[in-house]
Amino acid sequence: MAGWLGRLFHRKKDEPLRCTAVVAAAGSSARMEGQDKLLLLLGEQPVLVHALRALELCPYITEIVIVTREDRIVPVGQLCRDYAFSKVSKVIVGGDTRTASVLAGVREAEEGASLIAVHDGARPLVSQSVLEQVILRARECGAAAPAVPVKDTLKQARDGVVTATPDRASLYAVQTPQVFEAALIRTALTKALEEGASLTDDCSAVERLGVGVALTRGDYRNIKITTPEDLAIGEALFEWSESQ
Numbered sequence: 001m002a003g004w005l006g007r008l009f010h011r012k013k014d015e016p017l018r019c020t021a022v023v024a025a026a027g028s029s030a031r032m033e034g035q036d037k038l039l040l041l042l043g044e045q046p047v048l049v050h051a052l053r054a055l056e057l058c059p060y061i062t063e064i065v066i067v068t069r070e071d072r073i074v075p076v077g078q079l080c081r082d083y084a085f086s087k088v089s090k091v092i093v094g095g096d097t098r099t100a101s102v103l104a105g106v107r108e109a110e111e112g113a114s115l116i117a118v119h120d121g122a123r124p125l126v127s128q129s130v131l132e133q134v135i136l137r138a139r140e141c142g143a144a145a146p147a148v149p150v151k152d153t154l155k156q157a158r159d160g161v162v163t164a165t166p167d168r169a170s171l172y173a174v175q176t177p178q179v180f181e182a183a184l185i186r187t188a189l190t191k192a193l194e195e196g197a198s199l200t201d202d203c204s205a206v207e208r209l210g211v212g213v214a215l216t217r218g219d220y221r222n223i224k225i226t227t228p229e230d231l232a233i234g235e236a237l238f239e240w241s242e243s244q
């Protein structure tokens, strides 16, 4: 991987920036008690629509590829037409794992895409500022993700007993979009999938190659809708942001 590392230091800032957003939306919403969380309403619109609108509004994003479940292809395609998302080029079927879903999307990105921004369909409140900072940082260094310092003290435990208290000053909660040079994330996810790695985010695939990932300023409002109470929190954050 020395080639990758070498290139990180020679990347040209003035290369044309074409960023494809891959929206991971092929999950099963198991922790949402069976309801498809991406189609639940936040305010007056589905969670997925909020996420797509933020990506559509970002000037650096030239194309959006949505990866969804087979039984959601038709409703998600209809939703894109209803909301007139002009940047959505494809709605495709994902895989059994997040890694498989994201790789399917990355493989469908337009040939000219220099960057890929992988975003959770379940993160409806991402701001333009978070998007802009992470995309520009990824252009400089090849891989970047937004993150926020953790607020709680975290414990490692086994069988209900604490085994360690990691130093909080070095801990961050990572968010999406996670943005990468296109060939880098394609290589990283392909390798991770071939090796059967179990990953909970896409930076991890790049880290496995020994390539550094830069962190940019995340936003505590950029929550992932995972369990039922997240929807209530999301509603409150959405209303609060609208009133600012």
Ligand SMILES: Nc1ccn([C@@H]2O[C@H](COP(=O)(O)OP(=O)(O)OP(=O)(O)O)[C@@H](O)[C@H]2O)c(=O)n1
Pocket: 023, 024, 025, 026, 027, 028, 029, 030, 031, 032, 067, 094, 095, 096, 097, 098, 099, 101, 102, 120, 121, 122, 123, 224, 225, 226
């Ligand atoms: N095989 C998968 C699994 C997850 N995702 C997507 O990855 C994002 C983050 O995953 P998560 O919040 O875990 O969503 P789900 O997998 O749907 O939730 P759960 O684990 O509760 O089933 C979601 O937008 C989800 O749709 C995906 O595209 N393909």
Ligand SMILES: C[C@](O)(CO)[C@H](O)COP(=O)(O)O
Pocket: 098, 120, 173, 174, 175, 176, 200, 201, 202, 224, 226
């Ligand atoms: C990618 C992610 O949103 C970063 O915080 C998160 O890791 C997804 O995890 P999940 O297990 O799919 O909820």
